[in-house]
Amino acid sequence: MIQFFRRLHPQSLRILALAIVLLLTVLFFASQIDGYFSPRMLNRIATSVAVILPIAIGQAMVVMTRNIDLSVGSVVGIAAYLIGDYLGTHPDVHPVMVVVIALALGAFCGAINGALVAYGRVPSIIVTLGTLALFRTYLVEYSGARSITTAGLPQWLVDLPQATVFSIGNFDMRLTVAMSLVAAIIFWVALSRLRVARKLYAVGSNPDAAVVAGINSSLVVFMSFVLSGMLAGLAGFMFLAKFGNITVVAGLGFELKSVAAVVVGGVNIFGGSGSILGVVLGTVLVDTIDNSLTRWAIVSEFWREALLGMLIMIAVATDTFMTRSFGRMKGKSE
Amino acid sequence: MMLARLKSWEGLLLIILIITVLANAALAPQFLTLQNQINLFQLSIEKIIVALAMTLIIINAEIDLSVASIMGLAACTFGILVESGTPAGLAIILCLMLGIVAGAFNAFWIAYVQIPSLVVTLAMLIMYRGIARVLLEDRGITGFPQWFGDLGQKAFLGPFPLGMIIFVVLLVVLGLVLHRTGFGREVFVIGTNAEVARFSGVRVARVKTILFIISGVISALAGLLYAGRLASVRGDAATGFELDIITMVLLGGVSIFGGRGTIIGVLFSILIVLNLRNGMALVNVTGHIQTAVIGILLIMSVLGPNLAERMRSTGLAKASA
Numbered sequence: 172m173i174q175f176f177r178r179l180h181p182q183s184l185r186i187l188a189l190a191i192v193l194l195l196t197v198l199f200f201a202s203q204i205d206g207y208f209s210p211r212m213l214n215r216i217a218t219s220v221a222v223i224l225p226i227a228i229g230q231a232m233v234v235m236t237r238n239i240d241l242s243v244g245s246v247v248g249i250a251a252y253l254i255g256d257y258l259g260t261h262p263d264v265h266p267v268m269v270v271v272i273a274l275a276l277g278a279f280c281g282a283i284n285g286a287l288v289a290y291g292r293v294p295s296i297i298v299t300l301g302t303l304a305l306f307r308t309y310l311v312e313y314s315g316a317r318s319i320t321t322a323g324l325p326q327w328l329v330d331l332p333q334a335t336v337f338s339i340g341n342f343d344m345r346l347t348v349a350m351s352l353v354a355a356i357i358f359w360v361a362l363s364r365l366r367v368a369r370k371l372y373a374v375g376s377n378p379d380a381a382v383v384a385g386i387n388s389s390l391v392v393f394m395s396f397v398l399s400g401m402l403a404g405l406a407g408f409m410f411l412a413k414f415g416n417i418t419v420v421a422g423l424g425f426e427l428k429s430v431a432a433v434v435v436g437g438v439n440i441f442g443g444s445g446s447i448l449g450v451v452l453g454t455v456l457v458d459t460i461d462n463s464l465t466r467w468a469i470v471s472e473f474w475r476e477a478l479l480g481m482l483i484m485i486a487v488a489t490d491t492f493m494t495r496s497f498g499r500m501k502g503k504s505e
Numbered sequence: 506m507m508l509a510r511l512k513s514w515e516g517l518l519l520i521i522l523i524i525t526v527l528a529n530a531a532l533a534p535q536f537l538t539l540q541n542q543i544n545l546f547q548l549s550i551e552k553i554i555v556a557l558a559m560t561l562i563i564i565n566a567e568i569d570l571s572v573a574s575i576m577g578l579a580a581c582t583f584g585i586l587v588e589s590g591t592p593a594g595l596a597i598i599l600c601l602m603l604g605i606v607a608g609a610f611n612a613f614w615i616a617y618v619q620i621p622s623l624v625v626t627l628a629m630l631i632m633y634r635g636i637a638r639v640l641l642e643d644r645g646i647t648g649f650p651q652w653f654g655d656l657g658q659k660a661f662l663g664p665f666p667l668g669m670i671i672f673v674v675l676l677v678v679l680g681l682v683l684h685r686t687g688f689g690r691e692v693f694v695i696g697t698n699a700e701v702a703r704f705s706g707v708r709v710a711r712v713k714t715i716l717f718i719i720s721g722v723i724s725a726l727a728g729l730l731y732a733g734r735l736a737s738v739r740g741d742a743a744t745g746f747e748l749d750i751i752t753m754v755l756l757g758g759v760s761i762f763g764g765r766g767t768i769i770g771v772l773f774s775i776l777i778v779l780n781l782r783n784g785m786a787l788v789n790v791t792g793h794i795q796t797a798v799i800g801i802l803l804i805m806s807v808l809g810p811n812l813a814e815r816m817r818s819t820g821l822a823k824a825s826a
Contacts, residue, residue: 239623292815293807294761300748301800308797430627440621473638473740480632484614487628491620 182446185437188493189452192486196456200463210341212466218332220458221351222413224451225406226425227432228358229281229399231450234433235375236395237442238288238295243403243429245306246280247422250407252310255319255417262325269328273408274401280306281400285393295396303426311419321415331412347409354405359447371395376443432457435486456486514758514810518773525777529784536783539664545779547734550668551576551727552746553775556753557675558723560771561683561716563754566696566763567615567622569720573746574633575607576728581637583729584646584738593650601725607633608721615717616710630747638740647737657733668730675723680768692716696763753778756803777802 201207226243233240250273257272258264264272280302287298321329334346361368373381374388381388406425411417436453438445460482464475529536546553555572562569579600586596607629614625661667683689691712695702703709732738757774759766778799785795 287804287808291808292811293804296761297755297807298804300752300755301804303748304796304800308793308800311793427627427630430623431631434624434627440623471639471642473635473642475635476631477635477639480628480630480635483631484625484628487620487624488614488618491618 182437182444182449184493185490186446186449186452188490189435189437189449189456189486192489193452193456193459196459196463196482200459200467203469204463204466207463207466210343212462213342214345216455216459216462217348218345218413219462220455221345221348222406222409223425223428223432223458224351224454225354225402225409226429227436227450227454228355228447229402230429231433231436231438231445231447232358232362232371232395233295233399234430234438234440235371235442235445236392237375237378238392238395239299239430240281240284240396240399241296241299241426241430242280242284242302242306243399243406244422244425244427245303245310246277246400246403247407247410247425248419249280249306249310250276250404251411251417251421252314252319252419254408255324255411258325258328259319259323266327270405270408273404275404277404277407278397278401281397281403282393284400285396288396289389289393299426307419307423314419316419318419319411319415319417324411324415328412329415347412350405351409354402355447355451359451362447372443374442428457431483435483435490437490457483515767515770515773517806517810518756518758518770518777522773522777522780525780525784529780529787532784532787536787541783543664543666543669545783546669546672547666549749549779549782550666550672550734551731551743552750553753553779554668554672554675554727554730555720555724555746556750556771556775557672557679557768558716558720559750559754560757560759560766560768561679561692562622562720563751563759563761564683564696564763564766565692565713565716566699567713567716568626568751569611569622569717570626570747571607571611571629571633572720572724572750573743574630574637575604575721575724576731576743576746577741578607578633578637578640579604579725579728580732580738580742581640581646581740583732584649585640587649588646593653597729600729601722604722604725604728605718606721607725608718609714611721612714612717616713634740634744637742641738641740643740645737645739649732649736653733654736655733657730657736668734671726671730676768676772683768688712688715693764696765698764752799752803756799756806758806 206212226247230240230243253276254269254273258269284295284298284302287293288295332345332347335343336346336349337344362371370381370386370391373384373386374391378388407422410421432454433445433450434440434453435457436445436450438450460479461475464470464478465472470478535541555576559569559572582603583596583600586599587593611625611629614620615622656667659666662670683692691702691707694705694707695709695712699709728743731743753774754771755761756778757766757771759771781799782795785798
């Protein structure tokens with residue numbers, strides 16, 4: 172057993188630790204909630220993860236370059252609202268085109284952040300704290316206190332959350348969940364296999380060395396923000412499809428949720444390390460806790476946040492302790 | 506020494522401040538009256554009190570995102586205690602102790618387990634707020650003793666309300682501690698390079714613990730003032746204040762990477778934010794746009810000097826990023 176751990180890379184240990192925590196969490200709730208392993212519960216969690224996962228992946232890439240993107244919640248709001256608004260007047264736009272518009276809107280917002288951080292050399296926490304307010308203000312002003320309702324949306328979008336790609340037994344693979352998973356797989360493969368994506372890690376682990384190695388680190392940082400914005404745009408589309416009714420507060424607080432998913436997923440907040448697989452597990456863990464607590468009879472719904480905060484802390488602490496003690500074990504054996 | 510620094514960042518802030526005040530005075534003749542200036546402070550008094558503690562935390566190269574949740578938690582705990590018949594005086598003491606405990610709990614994870622403060626206080630932002638919601642669920646509590654409401658709203662000493670007096674006292678005390686004591690030097694040294702500080706014999710964990718406890722207790726105090734000023738509490742009291750507070754500190758020239766910043770700079774930035782909001786209200790600019798303008802100001806305050814620096818260094822030897 173110990174031999175087995177010794178051979179593993181620290182990053183794999185993190186993933187393993189996270190998977191164990193997730194498994195324990197699921198088993199715990201299964202013992203507490205009747206019919207926990209029902210397709211309904213699974214679908215509930217899956218569709219919720221589908222919205223937050225793209226944001227978490229984008230956030231992870233930004234965090235890997237030693238930055239942070241606090242504006243994602245506002246970008247989700249802008250994308251969800253503006254597309255909903257646009258579809259109200261142009262109901263015949265092709266669905267694929269709608270997704271493209273969502274991605275472009277997000278990428279545009281991300282490019283503003285990226286340009287200020289990478290070329291203006293303003294710390295990302297300052298830039299995105301500012302754009303968090305700016306983007307939201309734009310939305311509030313643009314909306315003029317109107318909200319988007321399902322009545323104004325084309326039928327295909329209203330039906331989208333129910334659209335199923337395939338079914339395994341009683342479990343239906345929803346189209347939105349599949350889209351999110353495909354995005355996750357693309358970024359997972361890219362970040363672990365593609366040379367160009369490895370630059371994210373190079374810039375994050377040592378910016379000076381990256382520059383010396385001939386990497387255009389400004390461009391890498393810029394692109395990480397563009398991608399983060401783009402994925403937030405995708406999440407905005409999912410958000411619109413899932414809820415249908417959009418007010419100006421859409422996506423509020425997603426920045427904290429995505430950062431929580433990313434750090435629980437084992438991405439180093441000081442940059443340079445982390446994996447998309449970890450982020451997926453982190454997102455699923457945070458959302459599973461969130462969704463399961465609402466179903467847990469023993470605690471009232473008001474306990475949700477308190478327990479969520481505590482569990483995030485426990486997850487991060489467990490992860491830290493496990494990684495450290497495995498690391499020590501490894502160290503001694505060498 | 507203080508004056509020498511004024512020529513740089515603080516000088517720029519001072520110029521912006523003077524322009525804002527002059528513009529305000531031109532727009533509304535009653536702007537410069539003492540009562541209007543006091544009202545200005547009263548509207549954001551809780552945020553600016555916490556901003557002072559946040560200044561020390563950020564100079565120390567840490568961050569405390571949980572401040573607004575501690576404010577809400579203290580306010581809700583006070584409400585519950587008073588409702589259940591605890592004398593308000595005792596309830597105040599218990600709530601301040603709660604602030605100390607909350608700060609110490611943050612500090613334990615940050616200073617001793619060494620998990621980044623961004624992560625710890627993010628989790629605690631959610632958890633402390635969650636406990637506040639558990640306490641009050643979805644109801645509000647009113648009916649505090651008359652004197653408690655008066656402390657939050659009425660003049661306490663001369664024309665000045667209690668909150669403003671607390672602000673000025675904290676400003677002077679924290680300013681002196683930060684810029685005139687050995688402890689203050691340690692805060693800067695750790696913020697510049699924690700590793701170097703540790704090898705130089707600075708008790709890093711201890712300094713961090715003290716700072717987070719200070720932040721916790723000041724947040725609890727601010728939460729109580731908030732409860733007094735509104736004469737009611739709800740589970741969502743003070744939600745989202747952390748972003749405004751951090752904005753004020755960063756606009757004051759405190760480096761987000763730690764090791765750099767002054768209390769005077771933060772004071773100027775607080776005055777600018779208060780005056781800007783007031784001025785915009787005078788010309789009928791709504792709350793949301795006010796927030797946006799301050800957001801732009803925050804970004805420009807760092808972008809401007811950076812671009813100027815870049816232009817100056819063009820032609821010189823190519824700087825290393």
